[in-house]
Amino acid sequence: xxxxxxxxxxxxxxxxxxxxxxxxxxxxxxxxxxxxxxxxxxxxxxxxxxxxxxxxxxxxxxxxxxxxxxxxxxxxxxxxxxxxxxxxxxxxxxxxxxxxxxxxxxxxxxxxxxxxxxxxxxxxxxxxxxxxxxxxxxxxxxxxxxxxxxxxxxxxxxxxxxx
Ligand code: FES
Numbered sequence: 704x705x706x707x708x709x710x711x712x713x714x715x716x717x718x719x720x721x722x723x724x725x726x727x728x729x730x731x732x733x734x735x736x737x738x739x740x741x742x743x744x745x746x747x748x749x750x751x752x753x754x755x756x757x758x759x760x761x762x763x764x765x766x767x768x769x770x771x772x773x774x775x776x777x778x779x780x781x782x783x784x785x786x787x788x789x790x791x792x793x794x795x796x797x798x799x800x801x802x803x804x805x806x807x808x809x810x811x812x813x814x815x816x817x818x819x820x821x822x823x824x825x826x827x828x829x830x831x832x833x834x835x836x837x838x839x840x841x842x843x844x845x846x847x848x849x850x851x852x853x854x855x856x857x858x859x860x861x862x863x864x865x866x
Contacts, residue, residue, distance in 0.1 A: 758781075760853060760854040760855045761851060761852070761853040761854070761855065762781065762851070762852060763845065763849040763850065763851050763852075764778060764781070764783075764785060764794070764849075764850050764851075764852055765849060765850060766848055766849055766850070767787075767792065767844070767848075767850060767866050770785050770787040770792065770850075771787065772787055772788060772789050773787065773788070774786070774787040775808055775824075777797055777807065777808050779797070779805065781852070781854075782796060782797050782798050782805065782854075783795065783796060783797060783840065783852060783854070784796075784797050784808065784813070785850075785852075786824075788863070790865055790866045791863035791864070791865055791866070792842055792850065792863060792864045792865075792866060793839055793842060793862070793863045793864065794839065794840045794841075794842050794852045795813075795825075795826045795837050795838070795839050795840075796826070796837045796838045796839070796840065796854075797813065797837070798837075799815040799817065799820055799833055799837075800820075800828075800833045800834055800835040800836070800837065800838075801815065801817070801818055801820050801831070801832045801833040801834065802817060802818070804816060804817035804818075806820070806822065806837070809821070811823060811824070811829070812824045812825070812826070812827075812829070813826065813837065815831065815833065818831060818832050819831045819832075820832055820833035822836065822837055825860055825861060826838070826839065826860060827860070836860060838857045838860075839857065839858050839859070839860045839861075839862065840852050840853060840854050840856065840857060840858065841853045841856035841857075841858050842863075842864040843864065844864065844866070850864075
């Protein structure tokens with residue numbers, strides 16, 4: 704019985720195997736590192752909060768002296784109208800209670816350009832399809848002397864801040 708104990712003496716075929724093995728190892732490593740990187744990025748994107756909270760509902764609108772008596776100042780970017788009568792101050796919403804258009808100041812109070820709702824000086828409905836008066840928001844004087852409006856807190860219409 705003859706046993707073939709022929710061994711490779713090394714050479715080109717071993718070098719080829721080694722270099723192929725190295726190449727496969729390198730590709731596997733690169734694939735693992737790449738997929739781990741992609742996984743980390745996608746997890747970060749998934750975990751990061753995407754909520755936007757919009758404008759703060761409590762904000763400063765300046766000092767009382769910015770609003771002399773008789774002022775009816777519409778702050779369009781804030782959606783409110785600041786009213787000053789003597790030492791009394793209030794903030795009325797300028798968002799129409801019908802479908803949310805922005806009302807403008809009119810001689811008789813407020814007028815909505817969308818469907819014609821009209822409101823008196825205190826925001827009460829005087830005409831048109833608006834179902835409710837314009838809300839009044841809480842107004843306070845901050846320790847630094849600035850007027851703060853909180854649109855999260857509606858107050859009874861006619862409740863002024865007395866300066
Ligand atoms: S949104 Fe103002 S009347 Fe319709």
